[in-house]
Amino acid sequence: MCGIVGYIGKKDTQAVLIEGLKKLEYRGYDSAGIAVFTNQGLQIAKAQGRLANLESKLEGTPLVGSAGIGHTRWATHGKPSDVNSHPHTDNSHKFSVVHNGIVENYLELKDELISQGHHFVSETDTEVISHLIAREYDGDIVKAVQKAIGYMRGAFALGVLTEYEPDKLVAVRQASPLIIGIGEGENFIGSDIPAILQYTRKVYILNDGEMAVLTQDSVELMTIEGNFISREMIHVDWDAVTAEKGGFEHFMLKEIHEQPKAYRDTMRGRIDESGKKVVLPELKLTADQIKNIRNIQIIACGTAYHAGLVGRSAIESLVRIPVETDVASEYRYRSPIVTPETLVIVVSQSGETADTLAAMREAKANGAHVLAITNVVGSSIARDADDVIVTLAGPEIAVASTKAYTSQLIAFYLLALYLAEVRGTQTPEAVAQIVAAMQALPEQVESMLAKPDAIKAYAEHISKHEHLFFIGRGLDYAVAQEGSLKLKEISYIHSEAYAAGELKHGTLALIEEGIPVIALATQEAVLEKTVSNIKEVNARGADIMAITHEENVAGLLKSVDQAFAIPKTLPLLTPALSVVPLQLLSYYASLARGNDVDKPRNLAKSVTVE
Numbered sequence: 001m002c003g004i005v006g007y008i009g010k011k012d013t014q015a016v017l018i019e020g021l022k023k024l025e026y027r028g029y030d031s032a033g034i035a036v037f038t039n040q041g042l043q044i045a046k047a048q049g050r051l052a053n054l055e056s057k058l059e060g061t062p063l064v065g066s067a068g069i070g071h072t073r074w075a076t077h078g079k080p081s082d083v084n085s086h087p088h089t090d091n092s093h094k095f096s097v098v099h100n101g102i103v104e105n106y107l108e109l110k111d112e113l114i115s116q117g118h119h120f121v122s123e124t125d126t127e128v129i130s131h132l133i134a135r136e137y138d139g140d141i142v143k144a145v146q147k148a149i150g151y152m153r154g155a156f157a158l159g160v161l162t163e164y165e166p167d168k169l170v171a172v173r174q175a176s177p178l179i180i181g182i183g184e185g186e187n188f189i190g191s192d193i194p195a196i197l198q199y200t201r202k203v204y205i206l207n208d209g210e211m212a213v214l215t216q217d218s219v220e221l222m223t224i225e226g227n228f229i230s231r232e233m234i235h236v237d238w239d240a241v242t243a244e245k246g247g248f249e250h251f252m253l254k255e256i257h258e259q260p261k262a263y264r265d266t267m268r269g270r271i272d273e274s275g276k277k278v279v280l281p282e283l284k285l286t287a288d289q290i291k292n293i294r295n296i297q298i299i300a301c302g303t304a305y306h307a308g309l310v311g312r313s314a315i316e317s318l319v320r321i322p323v324e325t326d327v328a329s330e331y332r333y334r335s336p337i338v339t340p341e342t343l344v345i346v347v348s349q350s351g352e353t354a355d356t357l358a359a360m361r362e363a364k365a366n367g368a369h370v371l372a373i374t375n376v377v378g379s380s381i382a383r384d385a386d387d388v389i390v391t392l393a394g395p396e397i398a399v400a401s402t403k404a405y406t407s408q409l410i411a412f413y414l415l416a417l418y419l420a421e422v423r424g425t426q427t428p429e430a431v432a433q434i435v436a437a438m439q440a441l442p443e444q445v446e447s448m449l450a451k452p453d454a455i456k457a458y459a460e461h462i463s464k465h466e467h468l469f470f471i472g473r474g475l476d477y478a479v480a481q482e483g484s485l486k487l488k489e490i491s492y493i494h495s496e497a498y499a500a501g502e503l504k505h506g507t508l509a510l511i512e513e514g515i516p517v518i519a520l521a522t523q524e525a526v527l528e529k530t531v532s533n534i535k536e537v538n539a540r541g542a543d544i545m546a547i548t549h550e551e552n553v554a555g556l557l558k559s560v561d562q563a564f565a566i567p568k569t570l571p572l573l574t575p576a577l578s579v580v581p582l583q584l585l586s587y588y589a590s591l592a593r594g595n596d597v598d599k600p601r602n603l604a605k606s607v608t609v610e
C-alpha cells in the first residue's frame with residue numbers, strides 16, 4: 001500500500017510531487033522519495049520517516065526539472081531505510097522507478113541480474129525492475145518497460161523515467177491501482193486520486209495489463225503488449241476528504257472492502273507456481289527446527305488475539321502440535337512453560353503493542369523461537385522477533401481492525417499448511433485442496449460485500465438495543481468473539497460472546513424477551529448442537545439472527561427470526577468469510593448511532609502502554 005505520484009509539465013516538479021505525496025500521507029508510510037530530471041540529469045532524493053524528513057533533505061538543494069516521480073513506501077521487502085526507499089535506479093543511474101505491489105519472482109530475477117554483472121544496493125524487489133529496464137533498453141523506453149514486465153510475476157503499478165528520453169513518463173498497471181491525470185500542457189500519474197486532485201479532475205483509470213506514455217502534451221494508452229486503446233475520460237467530483245477514503249464514507253468501510261485485495265496480497269508469492277503448495281521463503285526456521293517443535297504459544301491482544309484463536313485451530317487440526325493462546329497482558333503472569341522446542345507466535349497489526357512486546361521479550365528470554373505475524377515491517381515486534389510473516393493488508397487507518405484481522409487469518413492458514421508440509425501431517429492432496437479453497441476466498445468476500453442491505457437493515461434494528469449476545473461453537477465461537485469486540489468498540493452496544501454450549505451454565509438467566517442474539521452456525525460438525533442452543537434462547541424469547549450457509553437457512557428459520565447466508569468454503573476457512581457480515585454489522589450499527597466510526601472513544605490505533 002505505497003503511494004505513487006508522477007508529473008511531467010512546466011510547474012515546479014518537486015513541489016507538485018511533494019504536494020501529491022502529502023495528499024497520500026493519510027495512508028501511512030515509513031519513507032518517501034522523489035526523482036526529478038534536472039539539468040544535471042536524473043537526481044534522486046529519499047528519506048526514511050515522515051515526508052518532513054525528505055523536505056528538510058531538499059532544503060537548500062531543491063531538485064529543479066520538468067518531470068519527476070515520487071513515492072511513499074510502506075515496507076514489504078526490506079526494512080524501512082533511506083536505501084530501501086523509492087525511487088530506485090540501476091547501476092548507470094539513467095533509469096528510475098517507483099513501484100507499488102510485489103514482484104513475486106524478484107529473488108530469481110535478482111540472482112540472474114547479479115550473474116550478469118548488475119550490482120544491487122537495496123533489499124527491495126523494486127530495484128530489480130530498474131535493472132531489468134536498464135538491461136532491456138535499446139533506445140525505446142516503452143519497449144524496454146514492456147520487455148522487463150514480461151519477466152516479472154506479481155502485482156505492480158509503476159512509474160518509470162529515463163534520462164535518455166526526458167520528455168516521457170511511463171506508467172504501468174498490473175493488479176495495483178494507477179490513474180492518469182490530464183492537465184493543460186502537463187500530465188500526472190497517481191496511485192490514488194487525492195495525489196493529483198488539486199491539479200486536475202480529469203482522469204483515465206488504467207485497467208490491469210495496461211500502460212500509459214505521458215509527455216507534457218499527450219497521453220497514449222496501450223496494453224502492456226503495445227496495442228493502443230482508447231478510454232473515456234472521467235471527471236472526478238469528489239471533495240478531498242472523500243477522495244482520501246476512495247469514495248467510501250469512512251476508512252473502516254474502505255478497509256472492509258479492501259479485504260479481497262489484502263487476502264490476495266498476503267497469499268501472493270507464498271503459494272508455489274503449481275498452486276498446490278505453500279512456500280514461506282522469508283522464514284529462518286529450519287525444517288529440523290520445525291520437526292522439533294513440541295508446543296506452540298500464540299500471544300496477542302484484542303482483535304489480533306481473536307485471529308490467534310483461529311490460528312490455534314488451524315495449527316492443531318492440520319499439524320497436530322498442542323497450541324495455547326494467551327492474551328498478552330496475562331501471559332507473563334501465569335508462569336508459562338517455555339523450552340527451546342517452544343514456538344511462540346506473536347500477532348500484532350501495529351507491531352508496537354506494549355503488552356505483546358513485553359510478552360514476546362519474556363518468551364525470548366526463556367529460550368523460545370519467536371515468530372511475529374505483523375502488518376508493519378519495521379515495527380518493534382518485527383525487529384525483535386526471530387522470524388516474521390508480514391501480512392500485506394497495507395496501512396489500516398480506521399481504529400477498528402478489519403483487513404488486518406482477516407490478513408492475520410490468511411497468514412495463520414499459510415503457516416499451518418507450511419508446518420504441515422514440513423512435518424508431513426497432511427497429504428499433498430489435502431494441502432492442495434485447502435490452498436485452492438483459500439484462493440477462492442477473495443471472490444467470495446467480494447460477493448458478500450456486493451450485497452450489504454440485509455446486514456445494514458439488521459444493524460439499524462440492533463442499534464436501538466443496549467445489550468446483545470453472540471453465540472457459536474468451535475471456530476464460530478472464535479469469530480463470535482471478534483464480532484462482539486468489533487460491535488462494542490465502535491457502536492458502544494454492550495455485547496458478550498458465548499460458547500453456545502456454555503450458556504446453559506448460568507448466562508441463560510440474561511436471555512429475556514426481545515434481546516438480540518446473533519448465532520453463528522457455519523460449522524457443520526457441531527450444527528445440530530448449535531441448533532439446540534439456539535432453541536434454548538428462542539424458548540426464552542430472544543430475537544435471533546443466524547449466520548449460516550444457504551442450505552441451512554430453511555431449517556434454521558424454524559428457530560430464528562432471520563438468517564444471513566454466507567458463501568461455502570472449507571470449515572477451517574469459514575472465519576475468513578463469516579467475520580465479514582459482522583464487520584459490516586458493527587460499522588452500520590455505529591453509523592446508525594451517530595458515532596465517530598473511524599475514531600471510536602477510548603481506543604487508539606496502537607496501544608503502547610501496558
Ligand code: F6R
Pocket residue numbers: 301302303304305347348349350351352353356399400401402486489605606607
Ligand atoms: C480492535 C483493535 C484492538 C487491537 C489490539 C491489538 O479493532 O484494533 O483490539 O487489535 O489493540 O493491536 P495490535 O494488533 O496492533 O497489536
